[in-house]
Amino acid sequence: MPKKENLSPQKPRLIAILGPTASGKSSLAFQAAPILGGEIVNCDALQLHRALEIGTAKPSHEQREQIPHHLYDVLEPDQYFSAGNYMIRARKVCREIASRRRIPIVVGGTGLYFKALLEGIFVGPGRSDVTRDRLREVARKKGTEYLYGLLKRKDPEAGKRIKGGDLIRIIRALEIYFTTGERISDLQSQRVPLKGFSILRIGLNVPRSILYDRINRRVAEMFDRGLIEETQKLLANGYGSDCKGFEALGYRQAVAVLRGELTREIAIELTQRDTRRYAKRQMTWFKREPEVCWISDPGEDRLALEKLLQLVQRGCEASS
Numbered sequence: 001m002p003k004k005e006n007l008s009p010q011k012p013r014l015i016a017i018l019g020p021t022a023s024g025k026s027s028l029a030f031q032a033a034p035i036l037g038g039e040i041v042n043c044d045a046l047q048l049h050r051a052l053e054i055g056t057a058k059p060s061h062e063q064r065e066q067i068p069h070h071l072y073d074v075l076e077p078d079q080y081f082s083a084g085n086y087m088i089r090a091r092k093v094c095r096e097i098a099s100r101r102r103i104p105i106v107v108g109g110t111g112l113y114f115k116a117l118l119e120g121i122f123v124g125p126g127r128s129d130v131t132r133d134r135l136r137e138v139a140r141k142k143g144t145e146y147l148y149g150l151l152k153r154k155d156p157e158a159g160k161r162i163k164g165g166d167l168i169r170i171i172r173a174l175e176i177y178f179t180t181g182e183r184i185s186d187l188q189s190q191r192v193p194l195k196g197f198s199i200l201r202i203g204l205n206v207p208r209s210i211l212y213d214r215i216n217r218r219v220a221e222m223f224d225r226g227l228i229e230e231t232q233k234l235l236a237n238g239y240g241s242d243c244k245g246f247e248a249l250g251y252r253q254a255v256a257v258l259r260g261e262l263t264r265e266i267a268i269e270l271t272q273r274d275t276r277r278y279a280k281r282q283m284t285w286f287k288r289e290p291e292v293c294w295i296s297d298p299g300e301d302r303l304a305l306e307k308l309l310q311l312v313q314r315g316c317e318a319s320s
Contacts, residue, residue, distance in 0.1 A: 010198070012098035012196065012197055013197065013198050013200065013312075014198070014200070015032070015199075015200045016105075016106045016107075016117075016200070017029050017105065017106070018107075018111070018114055018201065018202070018204075018289065018292070019204030019205065019282070019283075019286060019299075020109060020206075020280075020282040020283050021057075021109050021278060021279050021282065022057075022214040022215045022218050022275070022279065023204040023206045023299060024204060024206070024214075024301070024304065025108065025109065026057070026059050026107055026299070027299040027300040028107075028204070028304050028308060029105045029107040029299075030063055030067060031305045032305060032309070034067065035305075036105070036309075036312065037102050037103055038067075038103040038104065038105040039068040039069070039097045039102050039104060039105065040067060040070065040105050041069075041070045041071055041090060041094060041097070041107070042069065043071075043090070043106050043110055043114055043117065044056070044107075044113075045110040047072055047108070048075045048081055049076065049077050049079070049244070050073045050074075050076060051245070052077060052234075052245045054226060054230050054250075055248045055249070055250040055251050057222075059072070070097075071089065074089075077234060077243050077244065077246075078239055078245065080127070083113055083115075083121050084116065084121055086117070087113075087116035087117055087120065087121055090106070090113070091194060094197070095196075111282065111285035117194060118193065118199060118201075119193050120193050120194070121188070121191055122187040122191060125179060125180055127175075131178055131179055135147060135174055139167060144164070144167050147170050147171070148162075148164045148170055151173055154174065154177050154183070155173060155183040155185050157183070157185035158173045158183065158184050172184070200293065200311065200312060201289060201290075202293050202294075202311060203294045204296075204297075204299055204304070205294045206296065206298050210298065211279060212276050212279075214298065215272060215276055215279060216276075219250065219272045219275055222250055222271075223254075223267070223268050223271075227250055227251075228254045228257055228258065228264070228267075230254075231246075231251055231255060232254075232258055234246075249271055249274050249275050250271045253267035254267065295308065
């Protein structure tokens, strides 16, 4: 094991490890934490949920016992948690870790959560299910394009930022407008970046052919380890097939197998395909992130750890 680094930045250090699913982020964080004196902070929206183990590829319980892990298993499978909620909770955790003179190592693949933590996000009004249901009904009858046109009239700036096919974000922006009278673009301009940390962003950009092979193998292993049985247990415990936790790739396909709508083999193929597509979207998002130091090796590789330590030592970072 490499010698523990003697790190003494003027500000507490924060390391963010980002990248697509199956690139080895959690493994890299687990290897780096004892060397750097770090504690791991989850930045994966679905790993926040309890009872979703296999399909979310959480760190093992043994790993969580060896190194302090934070923000895992803090929500019920059907519990909603916004990016604003995550920002508040994760910033508190990172400051607590820094107060112990240890390094928060934030790891995950949810780009919006990274953005909320590091750059800030407005904490908007609570959900209005009545308004959302009305807007969904309008979209069903008149189409997403109609709602998008309405958004561009009510909040032109938000209309520029949100894509025309992104129904979820269109509805959220209109929900805020109709329930508060305020435009989401005005609220978002009030974002406050994370202050008081020396931040190093490290991204894993594994070659696509290698990443896709890793995804295919991981998905097959998830089904071999009992993803369908885990899904069946959750359903038996009263969680509906539309609950938040089942948004993790693989669970929807497992539900379809249990209903007799898919064979196990087809479910695996569909999950592999959808996961590859998701990884591509993740990389598109992360490529837009500022000041990322990219590593092209999978996180489990010794070379990835060596490169991370070199980046830390060199100070390839941005203070805030």
